[in-house]
Amino acid sequence: MGSLTPRIWNEIAEQYNALLVTSVEEIHFGVGIPGNRTLGLVPAVATGRAIDLGCGAGENLVALSLLGYTVTGVDSSEVQLRAAEKLLKSKDVNPEAVLVCADMADSEWLPGDKFDLVLSVGAAHFHCDIDSVVRNCARLALTGAILVLSVPHPLDMLLDPVEMGPDRYLAVRSYYPDGNRVESAHYWRKFAGSLDLSRSLPEYLWRPSDVVNSLVAHGFRLDGIWEPQADDSSAPCRFRSVSDWLRETILRDVPQNLIFRATFGV
Numbered sequence: 001m002g003s004l005t006p007r008i009w010n011e012i013a014e015q016y017n018a019l020l021v022t023s024v025e026e027i028h029f030g031v032g033i034p035g036n037r038t039l040g041l042v043p044a045v046a047t048g049r050a051i052d053l054g055c056g057a058g059e060n061l062v063a064l065s066l067l068g069y070t071v072t073g074v075d076s077s078e079v080q081l082r083a084a085e086k087l088l089k090s091k092d093v094n095p096e097a098v099l100v101c102a103d104m105a106d107s108e109w110l111p112g113d114k115f116d117l118v119l120s121v122g123a124a125h126f127h128c129d130i131d132s133v134v135r136n137c138a139r140l141a142l143t144g145a146i147l148v149l150s151v152p153h154p155l156d157m158l159l160d161p162v163e164m165g166p167d168r169y170l171a172v173r174s175y176y177p178d179g180n181r182v183e184s185a186h187y188w189r190k191f192a193g194s195l196d197l198s199r200s201l202p203e204y205l206w207r208p209s210d211v212v213n214s215l216v217a218h219g220f221r222l223d224g225i226w227e228p229q230a231d232d233s234s235a236p237c238r239f240r241s242v243s244d245w246l247r248e249t250i251l252r253d254v255p256q257n258l259i260f261r262a263t264f265g266v
Helices: 004-019 059-066 078-091 130-140 154-158 186-191 196-200 208-217 244-253
Strands: 020-022 048-053 069-075 098-101 115-121 141-152 159-164 167-172 220-226 237-239 257-264
Touching: 004 020, 004 078, 048 059, 048 130, 059 069, 059 078, 059 115, 069 078, 069 115, 078 098, 115 130, 130 141, 130 208, 130 220, 141 154, 141 208, 154 159, 159 244, 167 244, 208 220, 208 257
Parallel strands: 048 069, 048 115, 069 098, 115 141
Antiparallel strands: 020 237, 141 257, 159 167, 220 257
16 A cells, blocks of 8 residues: 555544444444345354454454454554554453554565454555455465455446535546546545545555456455445444435445455365
């Protein structure tokens, strides 16, 4: 992601967490969409090890713990990891939890341990090389391990809501941006445009073919792809405030996330 990105995440982490309502009782796969109780992507286990790449403030770490997993969380933001540590302690779960400050696409930090579940929600699209992310997921996975990878849906990333006085319209970006790079984090512009730092935070548009080809190349068997419709009423993670216009246009009619579930080495 580059040296600038962790600094940006450290600076916006507090505002980011304040803008969201996120449950610790259910695994979420994105903002405003159904969670694990509806989609059933992550099974409960008697014993198992899970790693969350881009764990943020740790809500999914707690939810994974409630499903029986011993957890490891990885994030490039020290501020987010401190929040995750505090949350885990406050919920009195998973005393063996490990938190690692690292870029999920780098390989230097990789532990010798391998995991039964590799989870990444809303993080891979900040990396310019999806293949590096998937390669690390393979290095972390036991044979038979489940990978759940959620990225913003390309359709959502193509649409730019624009308000000019009383006029509102949607601008359409290219499905093939140079280097797959989308300048300025798209969801911050939509939901939290006051976070000016997001203008320095590029994202990368990953098409289904990009991700599936990488999964296959690194030894994963694709189990399925999900494009759930947004539903704020049941979403375990949602923004506190969204304009009615956005809710009735993009959120209602455009998929927000593209979720991949795959099994490693079988």
